[in-house]
Amino acid sequence: MKRVHNFSAGPAVLPLEVLKKAQEELPSYGDTGTSIMEQSHRGKAYSQIDAEAKERLNRILGLDDKFHILFLQGGASQQFMQVPYNLLGDDETADYIDTGRWSAKAITEAEIFGKVHVPFSSADDNYTHVPTSADQLDLTEGAKYVHITSNNTVVGTQLPTEPETNGVPLVCDASSDFLSRPIDVDKYGIIYAGAQKNLGPAGVTVVLVNKEFIKGQADRDIPTLLDYTTHTEKIFNTPPTFAVYMVNLVLEWVEEKGGLDYFQKVNNQKAELLYSTIDSDDFYRGTAKLDSRSKMNVTFRLPSEELEAQFLAEAAKHDLVALKGHRSVGGVRASIYNACPMESVQALVDFMKQFRSENG
């Protein structure tokens, strides 16, 4: 079985242990004689998977039962509209911090439902930096919530920590750094994350809804499926059962490895190894500003587009794949989520040094 070093920005690499277990169990789950894909979402096996995954998230993040844990469909793109549909009344204001392409999309959808104020934007700076201190934020007093994108995959920036909002709940698109480090859950009204970067395959979105925050639902006629409260008490419609099964396996792996403290440490080490290689001279140039660099998506340029194309082609020959930067940025992007092993980062660094010595 051939396996390569996979730096895809998403859908992204999964733990090999998880893939192997899924492979083994695929045609017959446990002693059921049917694939988990072929079983009712109200049956015993799936109900247990659903409950296990939720207990694991509760433990890993320290949610302390303060959140409804929902496995929804539609990705972060659905949450861009589902959040304001549920929570932003016509006359209410939400603050949206604009740190990239995905933040901007969230803003577009929120404007359909209520008032949006943008207390910070790095659009004029090609989104190469994020706010790193409170005085950069022009927050609205009494805002319903402050929306943040904790990590920005395109340019490769990441909020160093939760911004200070003076008690206004955060709503966070955490798709690309979910479970990569500890967070202060009490600051959040909603945390949502498409699974396909740090958590599992595409097709399921984890949505954590603070039980207090949801009490402030907007007074609006909302389709049943989009109403968060439809999903808080029971499984309403058929969930993406196989995707949730995979998420549960990944969560098991996260706990076995040592939880968020472990991943924060290893993710820091992986990022440090890459960034120090980039910074060691001026052949490679990091795309993001130093204080805004992401631990998940490491972006850099080479001296010319020709060298970048050559870099990507030679990297592929060394089984280092999916390194091409987002089309709007160019260059190289190495996505090094939780499941990207240190060995892959080391192989990339070795190749980078060799490439520089041959072409620098």
Add this chain to the structure above:
Amino acid sequence: MKRVHNFSAGPAVLPLEVLKKAQEELPSYGDTGTSIMEQSHRGKAYSQIDAEAKERLNRILGLDDKFHILFLQGGASQQFMQVPYNLLGDDETADYIDTGRWSAKAITEAEIFGKVHVPFSSADDNYTHVPTSADQLDLTEGAKYVHITSNNTVVGTQLPTEPETNGVPLVCDASSDFLSRPIDVDKYGIIYAGAQKNLGPAGVTVVLVNKEFIKGQADRDIPTLLDYTTHTEKIFNTPPTFAVYMVNLVLEWVEEKGGLDYFQKVNNQKAELLYSTIDSDDFYRGTAKLDSRSKMNVTFRLPSEELEAQFLAEAAKHDLVALKGHRSVGGVRASIYNACPMESVQALVDFMKQFRSENG
């Protein structure tokens, strides 16, 4: 590897050939060295899968390129609201034929957006029959569309063919009999189907949107993700890639077997075998009216609830599983979608005869 006879109403049995291929390819797809789950939805491998699946649907159903083929998320429950959100203006009327629990849910969502008229309902008859002739339908002249549920999983009824609507386009929830028989596609404005019965695992919904019909979109501010036109020209956001990959394998299998004519023939044979066993004396009693019986979900009762419980318990010992009727109906339900092999139906019939001889 243990495999049983699986009569689940959904998520339902998949072709064993498909499961085996998925198992083999799971950790490394083709020569890519990564799972198809770990690859970008804009990469070469997935783009090819997406295109192949669409070409296959076009061929199998004879769509003649008249439909946009969309792989969306959220199941039929999402389409209940997405259809009227897109197509039913505030002052427009749509006809909704009410043949069961799922039809009723579709009506609830449509009423949020426009005017709903119900030209037929069998609710007072516990949904045990469907309309079988045009004079049973009190249709609205100039309705925007007529919504039907082609097969009703709960009670086990099925429309024998498309109802006559005098040129008004049909919108069809075909989740539970999609690709089970040929249909007259020119009569349809939209056909949608959650994959988890006849088409693949849960987590993807096939939505076929007639290119002419979509021109009549309602004048309404609609979230980007819910607007059908967002998805007609390109892949907008990350699709449930593994589910679509599985759908493509199932479609390949459908074509290899012989397409809709083949499945219509075999599905008729399977249903005939079961219904003739039910009707051979009065120990088993079919739940649905004779002219409304489903070829997909065969529902029946036994002389007492005690015997039903005993039947289900003994069936499980014979590796005949997921036969319990829907909680709102009781009794027994054998779901025999495309991927349910004749051998499973034969095994069930053999058991039914034995059980009757021992308990009748």
